[in-house]
Amino acid sequence: MSTPWIVVLTVGAATIALKGAGTLLLGSRTLPSPAQAVIALLAPSLLAGLIVVQTLAADGALAIDARLAGVAAAAVALALRAPLLVALAAAAAVAAAARALGAA
Amino acid sequence: MQMDYSSIITERPATDMRSSIVAGARAVLPIAIAASAFGVSFGILARDAGMGVVAPLVFSFTTFAGSAQFAAVSVLEQGGALPAAIVAAVLLNLRYLAIGVAVAPALRGGRARRLAEAQLAVDESWAVAQSDGHIDRGRFLGAALALLAAWTSGTALGVLGGGSFGDPQSYGIDAMFPALFLALLVGQLGSRSALRAALLGGTIALVLIPVAPAGVPVIAAVTGALIALQGGRA
Numbered sequence: 001m002s003t004p005w006i007v008v009l010t011v012g013a014a015t016i017a018l019k020g021a022g023t024l025l026l027g028s029r030t031l032p033s034p035a036q037a038v039i040a041l042l043a044p045s046l047l048a049g050l051i052v053v054q055t056l057a058a059d060g061a062l063a064i065d066a067r068l069a070g071v072a073a074a075a076v077a078l079a080l081r082a083p084l085l086v087a088l089a090a091a092a093a094v095a096a097a098a099r100a101l102g103a104a
Numbered sequence: 105m106q107m108d109y110s111s112i113i114t115e116r117p118a119t120d121m122r123s124s125i126v127a128g129a130r131a132v133l134p135i136a137i138a139a140s141a142f143g144v145s146f147g148i149l150a151r152d153a154g155m156g157v158v159a160p161l162v163f164s165f166t167t168f169a170g171s172a173q174f175a176a177v178s179v180l181e182q183g184g185a186l187p188a189a190i191v192a193a194v195l196l197n198l199r200y201l202a203i204g205v206a207v208a209p210a211l212r213g214g215r216a217r218r219l220a221e222a223q224l225a226v227d228e229s230w231a232v233a234q235s236d237g238h239i240d241r242g243r244f245l246g247a248a249l250a251l252l253a254a255w256t257s258g259t260a261l262g263v264l265g266g267g268s269f270g271d272p273q274s275y276g277i278d279a280m281f282p283a284l285f286l287a288l289l290v291g292q293l294g295s296r297s298a299l300r301a302a303l304l305g306g307t308i309a310l311v312l313i314p315v316a317p318a319g320v321p322v323i324a325a326v327t328g329a330l331i332a333l334q335g336g337r338a
Contacts, residue, residue: 003186004155007176011193012166018197019225022204023211023218030209039206040237041329044298045305046199047231047289049325052309054171054282057321062313070279074286084134084287091283095276 066103070095124242125249132232132247138284139228139251140258142170145272147262149174153181157263164259168226168252171281172196175318195319202326203230210239224248231288297332304328 001009031039055071056062073094077087129136143164150160155177163173176193179185207225210233211218224244229251233244262269272278293299305328312321 003180004150004153004159006186007180007189007193008155008159008163008166010190011172011176011197012163014190014194015167015169015172015197015200016219016223018194018200019204020219020222021201022206023208023222024215026205026208031205036237037333038329039202041297041301041332042202042206042237042326043231043234044289044292044302045325045328045332046202046322047227047285047292048302048304048306048328049309049322050171050227050285051282051289052306052325053313053321054278054285056310057313057318060314060318062310066276067279067282070276071282071286074279074283078287078290084284085137087287088134088138088280088283091279092276095279096274097276099274099276 066095066098069098069103121242124240125246128229128233128240128243128246128248129250130246131243132228132250135228135232135247135284135288136250136254138280139170140254140261141277142281143255143258143260144262144269145277146170146173146177147259147264148269148272149181149262150177150259151263153177155180160259160263161256164256165252166223167193167197168223168255169197169200170226170255192318195317196322198319198323199326200225203227206230206234206237207239207244210241210244212241221245224252226251227285228288231292236294297335300335301329301332304331 030036051071055067056064058065070091070093074087074091077090082090146164147160150163151157155163160177167173172193175196176189179189179192203225204222207222207230208218211221213221226248229244229248230239232247233240289302293302305325308328309321309325312324316324
């Protein structure tokens, strides 16, 4: 089997198992309330982690580059209550401009 | 359209369910537009990595998790080893164990049906459908199906038409990912404990980036939820 297909099938099978494990193991039972309280806070902690990693991580190191300028622009747009697509367009445009001006 | 259905469906919850699915798809529409742009850039990357046409499409449909797919294909594209590509992607997707537990109460039907519905869990569909840990089933399904359609059709466009788009990085597409997650995060900061969880999660990820393998910082950020809860009680 070729390399791309090995990656696609292995990662695909692992992801299906990871996403499905919760419902297969829990069934229709509900989690005890301490666990529910943690799950309610999963979204903010996980999203913050994703933001930091996707803005500042590059090849296993911290890097300040055009992405940070783009995300800062999106933050300003969101603070000004701009629609989501405007904020995303601002992120892309500012990152692209920073890159065109020589930022990594 | 809704008038046509009302004669067929006698059960009141079913029509509620339908409007809830439509509401979820509507709520996620701007995100879906962004997701299709991400899909295009993923398709271009996959094509450049020599993955062919069918494999990237199967990847987007089965794995349906952008960051892991980008990570795996980037490793391959840079000439990295096969195990490295697989490990990076699986590490990034470990968070779906937690998200899978979070969406579990919203899923219905037998084991096979629930297993299939659980595959619709992605960061965005989960974030749009959940508030305070409760998942609105209709919103979840509507948002997820719209995202799946956008992501796979975007991938197809990128793989087939890649050459005519140029380099996605020069458009700043990579800055759109964290910007999207920032917008989703803003919608989740309804309480002091949520704010605390976000600050802790972000800090933990930041500290771990230079020392831990790719994927670990994001998973470790999840412990921010645990610590925030403890702090709130103390």
